[in-house]
C-alpha cells in the first residue's frame with residue numbers, strides 16, 4: 001500500500017521531492033533536539049495545486065499528514081510521532097510573495113515564505129510587517145499562522161491572527177479554499193480564517209495568506225530600566241501606556257538571573273548598569289513623527305518613573321547601535337539558557353493586573369516544594385505573557401530535576417489557572433501540552449473543539465496527536 005502511495009506522490013511532485021531514508025533526518029527532530037520521530041516520507045510540493053493533490057493521495061490511502069514550515073516550533077507540533085506512518089509535508093518551496101498592495105496596505109505571501117523575507121518585502125515597498133521573533137530567519141508564515149505567533153511587538157500590532165486578513169487553505173479532503181480576501185470588514189458568516197489560525201495543522205494546510213502592512217516608524221527610542229520587582233514593572237507599564245499610547249511597541253521584562261546568564265555565556269554582551277538589580281524592563285517606542293519626539297516621550301516616561309520611585313536606574317540608548325545592544329541582552333536569553341543546561345519551561349499568559357501576585361505566590365510555592373530552584377523569568381510583560389522557567393538548584397543534577405517536571409508543571413499550571421491565565425500564550429499545545437490542557441479547559445469547550453475537528457477532518461489525518 002505504501003509503495004502505491006509513494007508512487008502516486010512521486011508522479012505528482014517528482015522523484016527528487018519525495019525524500020526517504022537518511023534524507024529525512026532534519027525534518028524529523030524538533031528544534032530543541034528533544035524528540036526524533038519517524039515518517040514514511042517527506043513531501044516537498046512546489047505550489048497549492050501540488051499540496052491539494054498530495055492531500056487527496058493521503059486521504060485515499062489514509063496516510064496522516066504533518067505540515068511543516070521552518071520546524072522552529074517549541075511544542076513538538078511540527079515533527080511526526082514514532083509510528084513511521086505519517087508523511088511530513090514541507091511547505092518550504094511555497095515561498096513566493098504573490099502581491100504587495102501598498103494602497104490596501106496588504107501583502108500576499110505563500111506559506112513557506114520566511115518571516116524575514118516578508119518583513120523585507122514590506123520594507124522594500126516602504127511599509128512595515130511588524131511580527132518579530134528571534135526565529136524570524138528560519139520560521140515561516142505558515143508556521144506563524146498555525147501557531148498564532150506572538151513575539152516582541154504584539155503590544156502595539158497584535159499577534160499573527162490580528163495581522164491576517166485572508167487565507168488560502170487545502171482541506172483534509174484535498175480541496176482548495178480560496179479565502180484570500182484583503183478585507184477589513186467581512187461579516188458573512190462563520191470566520192473560517194480564524195479557525196485555521198492557531199490550529200497547528202490539525203484542520204488543514206495553509207498555503208498562502210493576505211497580511212496587513214503598517215507605516216514604517218519615523219524613529220525608535222529604546223531604554224533599559226532597572227527595577228525592584230514585577231509589581232514596579234507593572235506600574236511602569238501603566239505610566240508608559242498613559243504617556244505613549246500606541247507609540248509603545250515593546251515592553252519586555254527579564255530578571256537578573258537572565259542577565260547574569262547572558263553575561264556568562266556571551267562575553268561581549270554586558271549590562272549598561274554598574275550595579276545589579278532584581279529585574280529589568282526593556283521599553284521601546286516607535287514614533288510616527290521624529291527622533292526628537294520619540295526621545296521626548298521616552299524622557300517623560302523615565303522622568304515620571306524616577307520621580308515615583310518605580311525604577312532604580314535607567315539606560316537610554318543614544319544611538320541605533322546602543323539600542324541594538326540593549327535588545328541583544330533580551331534576545332540572547334533563550335540561547336544563554338540553553339547553553340547553561342536544561343530547564344523546565346512554561347509559556348504562560350495572565351491578566352496583566354494579576355502578574356505580580358502570580359509571580360510572588362508561585363515563586364514562593366516552588367521554593368517550598370523544590371528548595372533552591374532558580375527562576376529564569378522573562379517575557380512580553382506588555383502582553384501578559386511570561387516565559388516562566390525553572391532551573392535546578394545551583395550545583396544540582398539537571399536530569400534529576402527534570403524528572404520532577406510533571407510536579408513542577410502541576411504547581412505552575414494550577415497557579416496559572418487559579419489566576420485566570422493560559423498555559424500556552426504563544427507556542428501552542430502541539431504534542432507537548434495536549435494532555436495537560438484537558439485539566440484546564442471545560443468539557444464544553446473541549447467538546448466544541450472536537451466537533452470542529454471531526455467536521456473538518458473526519459479521518460483524523462491532519463497532524464493527529466497534536467492539540468487534541
Ligand code: FAD
Pocket residue numbers: 031066067068069070071072073074077078091111132133134135138139140141142143144145146147148149150151152200201202204205206207334426427430463466
Ligand atoms: P513549524 O515549527 O514548522 O510548525 C509549527 C506548527 O505549525 C506545527 O504544528 C506544524 O504542523 C504547523 N504548520 C506549519 N506550517 C503549516 C502550514 N503551512 N499549514 C498548517 N500547519 C502548519 N514563537 C512566538 O510566538 N513568539 C516568539 O517570540 C518566539 N520566539 C522563538 C524564538 C526561537 C529562538 C525559536 C526557536 C522559536 C520561537 N518561537 C516563538 C516559536 C516558533 O518560532 C514559532 O512558533 C514559529 O511561528 C513557528 O514557525 P515554523 O515555520 O518554524 O513552524
Ligand code: ZN
Pocket residue numbers: 151379380387426
Ligand atoms: Zn516569547
